Amino acid sequence: MSLAIIHSRAMIGIEASAVLVEIHLANGLPAFNLVGLPDLEVKESRERVRxxxxxxxxxxxxxxxxxxxxxADLPKSSGLFDLPIAVGILAASGQLPLEQINNFEFAGELGLSGELRSIRGALGMAWAAQAIGRTLILPADSAAEAALLSSASVLSASHLMQVCRHLLGSDQLALATPIAIKAPPAMLDLSEVKGQQQAKRTLEIAAAGRHSLLLIGPPGTGKSMLAQRLPSLLPEMSELEALEAARIQSLGKERLDASRFGVRAYRSPHHTASAVALVGGGSVPQPGEISLAHHGVLFLDELPEFDRKVLEVLREPLESQKIHIARAAHSTEFPADFQLIAAMNPCPCGYLGHPKKACRCTPDQIARYRGKLSGPFMDRIDLVIEVPLLPENTLLAAATGESSSIVRKRVVAAHLKQAARQNTPNSRLNGKLLEQHCPLSEEARGLLQTAIQKLSLSARATHRVLKVARTIADLAGDEAISTAHIAEAIQYRRSFGG
Incomplete structure (x- = not known):
């Protein structure tokens, strides 16, 4: 009778939970049993390991x-337990030395001939393993991803025999080298958008304060073009932000794209997306679009065409920058610090207010169309701007607007102001921080009180006006919020109702 205990990891949400793989060999009829809430994919490891x-x-x-x-109460999924199970059986049967495996953690899927195949969540596993000072042994492809975390000790193996020779001391596994970071694709430039100066100004404010933005206008006015250029205005990601975003992306089915490491994500799900696709979920919770857009941009085109229940689930993460998913067996939490930008037509046919095409919608149809966006959801949108149809002469003229690099300099300067003053973007100001950093003169306070009465602004909407005004002041280089800043911020709350 013999026993071997192997350290491994299970990805539950964004965290890698410690798992002990206990191998017990006993006399009796030959059998190979797996216990501890394994799913079908884990149960099939018996045949792969054998x-x-x-x-x-x-x-x-x-x-x-x-x-x-x-x-036993933690559900286990994926083929990552193949390698620790194989090593454990060899150690328990005396074919590998037990004392050599205590300082390692193992994860990897086995092929029938012993080759090691990549797994999801390698970066998260490395994050957890380095926190407790253990060396992680992974398949070569996954090890290269995990090595992006320079402080982690990760060994790379392509075959089960390489792992065994390392543990026997006859050969040494190589330290994993990070995946080659390719040059990111060129970002779309703001100068390519003709006209729409007011919309560009609003886009700059959104980028400077990390504010959510809704663009309203007829088809073909450039709403999607503007949204696609928001990432080009945002500051570069820090190393920690890049690693946090990559850790989530490594959990997704698309895996981590080396050419996108350190580049802010831009996610644009179709309006038929379900709530699970948008915020995450499933029997074994997986990250949704809002988590895959962590530290990046989430663009929702044709906003009212999304199911209302789907949009309502965005309310919590827009406030808390995270999403908590609860299931009967367990619950998990994914980070969701994304910047929301959305676009919609002014009415079902799209031509309300069009100078040349008549709108065919009745007032009731327009009311129902806009009623798909609830008041609580709209309260969480900081900026709303109308994007009008371009005149023919502007459309046919050469593009002459500012480039993204010029606007980005102002945005970065505003971000640095916010970091020095409160160490968080203006859109995240709440409670005492809002009172401390958004003081108003008597004149500005009076203007805001008038707007609250006439526009029936809620407390949340009022706070968002203050946050936007703070960003406008930062872009202007002003320490104090003036009446002009409040007036401009108020106009971005009127567009939807008007």
Whole structure:
């Protein structure tokens, strides 16, 4: 009777939870049992492990084998437990030295011939392993991703035999080298958008304060073009932000794209997306679009065409920058610090207020169309701007607007002001921070009180006016919020109602 305990990791949400793979060999009828809430993918590891050990020339114990994945109340999924199970069986049967495996953690899917295949969530596993001072052994492709975390000790292996030789001391695994960071694709430039000076100004304010933005206008006015150029105005990501975003992306089905490492995400889900696709979920929770857009931009085109229930689930993460997903077996939390930008037509047919095409919609149809966006949801939108149709002469003229690099300099300067003053973007100001950093003169306070009465602004909408005014003042280089800043911020609350 013998026992081996192997350290491994299970990705639950964004965190990598410690899992002990306990291998118990006992006399009796030969059997291979897996316990500890394994799903079907984990249960199938029995056949992969058996075949891999046989092909590699190891003896598969003809005894009763019990594999316990502890803790028992944590659901286990994916093929990442193949490697720790194989190593554990070899250690328990005396084919590998037990004392050599205590300082390692293992994760990897086995092929039938013993080759190691990549897994999801490698960067998160490295994050957790380095926190407790253990060396992580991963398949080569996954190890290169995990090595992006320079403080982690990650070894790379392409085959089960390489892992075994390392543990036997006959050969050493190489330290993993980070994936090659390719040059990111060129970002779209703001100068390519003709006209629309007011919309560009609003886009700059949104970028400077990380504010949410809604663009309203007829088809073909450049709403999507403007949204696609928002990432080109945002400051570069810090190393920590890049690693946090990459850790989430490595969990998704698309995996981590090396050419996008350090580049702010731009996610644009179709309006038929479900609530689970947007915020995450599933029996084993996976990140949704709002988490994949962490530290980046989420663009929702044709906003009223989204199911109202889908939009309502955005209310919490827009406030808290995270999403909590609860299931019967367990719950998890994903970060969701994204910047929302949305676009919509002014009416169902799209031509309300069009100078040349008549709108065919009745007042009731327009009211129902706009009523798809609830008051509480709209309260969480900082900026609303109308994007009008361009005159023919502007449309046919050469583009002459400012480039993204020029606007970005002003945005970066505003971000630095906010970091020095309150260490958070203006859109995140709440409670005492809002009172402390958004003081108003008597004249500005009077103007805001008048706007609250005439526009029936809620407390949340009033606070958002203050935050936008603070950003406008930062862009102007002003320490105090003036009446002009309040007046401009108020006009961005009137567009939807008007």
């Amino acid at each position: 075949a891999a050990l046989a092909v590699c020339g190891f003896e598969f114990p003809n005894r009763r084998i019990t594999v316990n994945l502890a803790p």
